[in-house]
Amino acid sequence: FDSRDGVIWYDGKFVDWKDAKVHVLTHALHYGSAVFEGERAYGGEVYKLREHSQRLIDSAEILGFKLPYGLEEIEAATNATLARSGLVDAYVRPIAWRGSETMGVSAPNNTIHMAIAVWEWPSYFSPAEKLKGIRLTWAPYRRPDPLTIPCKSKAAGLYMICTISKHAAEAQGYTDALMLDYRGYVAESTGANIVFVRDGELYTPQPDCFLDSITRQAVEAIAARHGIKVNRRHILPEELATFTEAFLVGTAAEVTPISEIGEYRFKPAAISELLMHAYLDEVQPKKVAAAE
Ligand code: PMP
Numbered sequence: 015f016d017s018r019d020g021v022i023w024y025d026g027k028f029v030d031w032k033d034a035k036v037h038v039l040t041h042a043l044h045y046g047s048a049v050f051e052g053e054r055a056y057g058g059e060v061y062k063l064r065e066h067s068q069r070l071i072d073s074a075e076i077l078g079f080k081l082p083y084g085l086e087e088i089e090a091a092t093n094a095t096l097a098r099s100g101l102v103d104a105y106v107r108p109i110a111w112r113g114s115e116t117m118g119v120s121a122p123n124n125t126i127h128m129a130i131a132v133w134e135w136p137s138y139f140s141p142a143e144k145l146k147g148i149r150l151t152w153a154p155y156r157r158p159d160p161l162t163i164p165c166k167s168k169a170a171g172l173y174m175i176c177t178i179s180k181h182a183a184e185a186q187g188y189t190d191a192l193m194l195d196y197r198g199y200v201a202e203s204t205g206a207n208i209v210f211v212r213d214g215e216l217y218t219p220q221p222d223c224f225l226d227s228i229t230r231q232a233v234e235a236i237a238a239r240h241g242i243k244v245n246r247r248h249i250l251p252e253e254l255a256t257f258t259e260a261f262l263v264g265t266a267a268e269v270t271p272i273s274e275i276g277e278y279r280f281k282p283a284a285i286s287e288l289l290m291h292a293y294l295d296e297v298q299p300k301k302v303a304a305a306e
Pocket of ligand 1: 052202203204205206207224225226227228229230263264265266
């Protein structure tokens with residue numbers, strides 16, 4: 015992945031993809047002091063660029079560092095990197111981290127670096143294929159207490175338990191893992207929030223110890239426009255037996271129906287299908303109607 019052609023925006027300049035490197039004594043590599051975003055461009059525009067860029071700034075602030083670029087500079091750099099890539103439908107990965115000047119847990123004066131990479135990431139499955147649903151198993155780790163970790167920061171370090179959980183799921187032939195939270199309530203998958211359906215209404219865990227997914231909020235707004243009620247509350251794993259449909263929501267996942275979570279079975283049906291299509295419609299750049 016690090017040897018392809020193209021350019022990466024790195025500390026304000028475009029550098030060749032192959033040369034976008036960090037030193038091995040980078041603070042972020044040793045102590046997890048990096049924050050990032052996952053964004054998608056559709057039709058040449060990054061969907062919810064403002065929300066993602068603001069979350070990047072907030073994530074850094076939670077970890078105690080300030081990005082050397084403001085909101086508008088980050089947006090401009092993102093758009094410039096997308097334009098340079100020549101891609102219209104793409105995945106966008108901004109990342110910011112503490113550099114390598116001093117080594118040790120405390121490094122308040124290390125330079126804050128930032129990079130933005132853009133690559134092609136098509137939806138591999140057609141909507142019909144997606145409606146078959148993916149299979150999830152239970153994760154070996156739980157989302158920690160907000161007093162244990164800064165859970166509202168999209169910080170690289172918090173993904174350690176996600177990678178372990180996803181690898182464990184894949185080793186058993188599953189696509190992903192569903193994590194409980196520290197209290198034993200249903201939380202989210204390793205890279206997306208989760209939504210359930212029962213009797214025409216949506217049920218989704220209260221995002222009080224994991225990311226408040228921008229995609230989930232968009233899907234909730236679409237549901238509201240279709241008169242579908244959204245219940246945001248704690249969900250115990252046993253309650254999964256009462257839900258008929260389930261789907262993941264996230265920038266990368268978009269709306270991905272689920273067929274199986276551990277011992278529970280789901281049948282992607284009308285509501286998953288409606289929201290999957292409505293979301294794909296929603297993310298397309300809106301053409302401003304020409305004035306008469
Ligand atoms: N939870 C986790 C752990 C994630 O990595 C992501 C993807 N950023 C999400 C939820 C979904 O968030 P969003 O819809 O804002 O991309």
